[in-house]
Amino acid sequence: MMKSFMLVTAIAFFPALALAAGKHEGGHENPMGMPATDGDMQTVEVSMRETEEGAMIFEPGELSFAPGETVRLVITNNGELEHEFVMDSVKTNAEHKEVMAKFPEMEHDDPNAVRLQPGETGEILWTFGESGEFEFACLIPGHYEAGMHGPLNVTES
Numbered sequence: 001m002m003k004s005f006m007l008v009t010a011i012a013f014f015p016a017l018a019l020a021a022g023k024h025e026g027g028h029e030n031p032m033g034m035p036a037t038d039g040d041m042q043t044v045e046v047s048m049r050e051t052e053e054g055a056m057i058f059e060p061g062e063l064s065f066a067p068g069e070t071v072r073l074v075i076t077n078n079g080e081l082e083h084e085f086v087m088d089s090v091k092t093n094a095e096h097k098e099v100m101a102k103f104p105e106m107e108h109d110d111p112n113a114v115r116l117q118p119g120e121t122g123e124i125l126w127t128f129g130e131s132g133e134f135e136f137a138c139l140i141p142g143h144y145e146a147g148m149h150g151p152l153n154v155t156e157s
C-alpha cells in the first residue's frame with residue numbers, strides 16, 4: 001500500500017523536474033546570480049553541525065551579500081552526520097526538499113550546492129545577481145526541520 005503510493009508520487013514529480021530543467025535550458029537565468037570563476041573575492045566561512053540539544057545548524061545563521069558581489073563560500077561540515085548547503089529561492093528549496101523526501105539518496109551536481117561528509121570542506125564560487133531574498137538550507141530529510149536553513153539576502157547596504 002505504502003510502496004505504491006510512493007511510486008505514484010515519484011512519477012508525479014518527474015514531469016515537474018523535467019519541466020524545470022527545460023525552462024532552465026530555455027535561457028532563463030537564475031535570479032540569484034551565477035557560478036563564478038576563480039579570482040579576487042571575499043571568503044565567507046560557513047559551518048554546519050548538530051547541537052547537543054538535537055538541533056542542526058548553520059553558523060552563521062544568516063548571510064547577506066551585495067548585488068553583483070562575487071564570493072568564495074567555504075563550507076565545512078563540523079558535525080557527525082552528512083550535511084549539504086544549497087542556496088536558492090525559498091520556493092525552489094521547498095520543491096527540492098519534497099523530492100529529496102522521496103529520494104533521500106539523490107545527489108545534486110549543482111553549482112549552487114555542496115554535499116559534505118563529516119569533516120569535509122567544500123567551496124562554492126558565486127556572483128550574486130540583483131537584490132532579492134533567497135535561502136540557504138540542508139535538504140537532507142529532517143535536517144531543514146531540525147534548523148538547517150537561513151535567509152540569504154542580496155541587498156544594497
Ligand SMILES: [Cu+2]
Pocket residue numbers: 056082083084138139140143148
Ligand atoms: Cu544537514
